[in-house]
Amino acid sequence: MGDAIIAQFKELIGAQNCLTEAADIAPYCREWRDKFFGSCNLVLKPASTAEVSDVMKLAYEKNIAIVPQGGNTGLVGAQITDDSADQVVLSLERLNAIRTLDAESNVAIVEAGVILETLQQAADESDRLFPLSLGAQGSCQIGGNLSANAGGTNVLAYGNMRDLVLGLEVVLPDGRIFNGLRSLRKDNTGYDLKHLFIGAEGTLGVITAASLKLYPKPREQQVAVFAVDDPEMALELFQLARGDAGQMMTGFELMPRIGVDFTLKHGEGIRDPLEEPHPWYCLIELSIGSKAVNGRALIESIFEEAFEAGLVRDAVLAESQQQADDFWRLRHGMSEIQKFEGGSIKHDISVPVKSIPAFLARAIAASEETIPGCRPVPFGHMGDGNIHFNISQPVGADREAFLARWTDLSTVIHGIVKDMNGSISAEHGIGTLKRDELPSVKDRVEMDLMIGIKTLLDPKGLLNPDKVLSVTALKNNSDL
Template sequence: MTSKLSPPANEASSGLAPDVLDDFKALIGEQHCLTEPADIAPYCREWRNKFFGICPLVLRPGNTDEVSAIMTLAYARNVAIVPQGGNTGLVGGQITDQSNAQVIVSLERLKRIRSLDIEGNVAVVEAGVVLETVQKAAEEADRFFPLALGAQGSCQIGGNLSTNAGGTSVLAYGNARDMVLGLEVVLPDGRIMRGLRSLRKDNTGYDLKHLFIGAEGTLGIITAASLKLYPLPRDRQVALAGIETPRDALRIFNIARSRVGSMLTGFELMPRIGMEFAVRHLEGARDPLVEAHPWYCLLELSIGSDAINGRELMETMLEEAFDADLIRDAVLAENTRQMQDIWHIRHGLSEVQKEEGGSIKHDISVPTHAIPDFLDRAIPACLEAIPGCRPVAFGHLGDGNLHFNISQPIGADRDAFLNRWEEINAMVHAIVADLEGSISAEHGIGVLKRDLLPGVKDPVELELMHQIKTLLDPKGLMNPGKVLQ
């Protein structure tokens, strides 16, 4: 499997005829078409510098009809299309290959919030709307949109849905697909599936929206979505606890769930090394606790009723964990700023690892009860394979998803370390398989894990995926080479 492509050494000749390029430009206006290599370059580089592509043209349509026109022309002229949102993906699904014959369609100009239905708790937004913009618009309307990611200031709704993003609120609200009522999608031949329903109950046959959520742009281009909103919590409480082991974190989680149920909207696990990386490299970050601890868990409660004293509830829960000798120290945020500071550390953990050199990534999930077993096996295995490496295991303990990343040994050769990516992946994924987990919990498949899919997917499921792809995209023009071989 090729998991890294080198940046292009120089400009390559276009794999598309000049008249084809001109036809695309005529559809949306030259001012919305990028052809200069310097302008195109940011769209062809994944933010971790792991995937690089070459592209002759970036199209930036301004509405669904323009996307439809682009796809109609692409279908007629057999031009491969790579849809792109905020370019925050982590598996290369948004990057072209190096043929210089694939055209990027950026959804960044489709950034209207078409409607906010307060009574119905529905927001209809276009694919290019930044996630944080949706969150703020909902809050201004006294509503809450729960999808929350470290990249929420730049990732876009279309990309979030195309990858079925998870994030830190899955515990209470589910993945991105659980927040969608309807979709508007442009199909590979240019037809528009207008499914922007806002109904909570609609039992009229196949629920086609779920074909496109998580398909990573291989079946069509999501241009708009009807999203579920929720009442804005009347109170939020955030605490950070210093603990000894992940097993202690699991016991604290079970205490929390039994005491507060669905009001527990966040439960994150972080290692000491992650805290050190954050304090060292993340602007404004500081360790909220006086002493260092081997592990930390972040707890968040969201209270929907003024009749419930959220702070008292959190304090009671923490006291029970203290009494059970599960917590060594803890801090409870006193205000919104302190809550944001604690979450800032957690959301910044992916970013700060770049400052520590090469990092071999894993986005895995196992049954929640198996997380301590996974860590007990995976961390020693990595240390034995690469002495001095620095495992950084963090993530959503409450839903079984860990980002199990391995930072290079201090002073090691970065490229030599990263050349062992597939070897370490295979070792870690074998442990995941033994625990009946998944090799991709929320980042998707893209190019990075495409060749691994046949080894972990049920053969009948994989066959059906190929059949669906052939049915909707018979020419294979939608994001070719991604997800399926």
């Protein structure tokens, strides 16, 4: 890609929005955990759907590979270029407008670069709720949330990002604009094409805007931390609480003591929720929409019933919004805080909810057998079957030597997941991290269909190449 082509991009979106200096480009080529690094000579920052379309048309004409990027908070490398320096980063950060927020219709139309927390706050100011909630919500962007089909802590009640979308606006690899930005709750007019792009990790099109569902803001929320002896008790507590609260239970998170210890040690302003340490903790959130329901009485009743049944050793109920926020900070900080304990090998898995205790027992034992002294830190969304099975290095071990065992350990953990009919990627996606493993967990017909869709929409293979599907698989289906 010579200076003449770069000059053409500058004409399209302005020279100041075409980064060419190494220092300016560097943050776009590095994943925040320092696991994935890329190389590129140009970062493009368009400010409108029309500019994205113009950029994609030129790139398509000149056979230039484009890697879309949102807030760069992804965990599987989907947003990072390769090391060839031939790919261009397309940052959506300047498409950051909330176009409309219709409280009466419970719909917000937002651009891809809107920060998740910004949308949450805008909804709150209109007495509405946008329920997606993630640890990275202060920096992740809506386009990335859509491309990864983000989950988070509220999936139990509201579903994944896919369940929160009414319509999409997408620029295709050749620059054409798919205008599917509808706000209808019911539209049964043929193929629902928006779902092709949700969870596609930027391989089929560049999402530029979305029509998203809002909900009435809860009148009351109750948050509590329950101490239990083991995951079996946690599962029984979940079933009891779900039976009592039904859809009013919007969160059920499982945390191990080691994760709490790490967060207390390295997190700023984090306090131990209970006076005595316990092996496992469950964070429960209830969201009450009806005046007829006393949320405090309900959460207290759940505790009393669970305590009498011998499921709970202790509990603390938030007495203020600040204390409720502190409980959630303990949970949300659990992933990032592990970096202070050295290398961490991470897995984003799901199994049937009833299988979580058995999975944890097998996976913890297998991890310790594979790497003696390693420290498993499993936590996450027990209510929807998604556990972040992270493993910290042994105390005093060499970080790089430990991380070099990533594939060995993942093979063991994912083997257990497959044996339990689970998924090796519950919410983070495939990217490059799990790309080569994908054919082993997908049916051959599924892979053929995915390859066919990619080939149809991106025949030149220029949009986020080698992510989710390998270039080899696309060139030769028999390689699967």
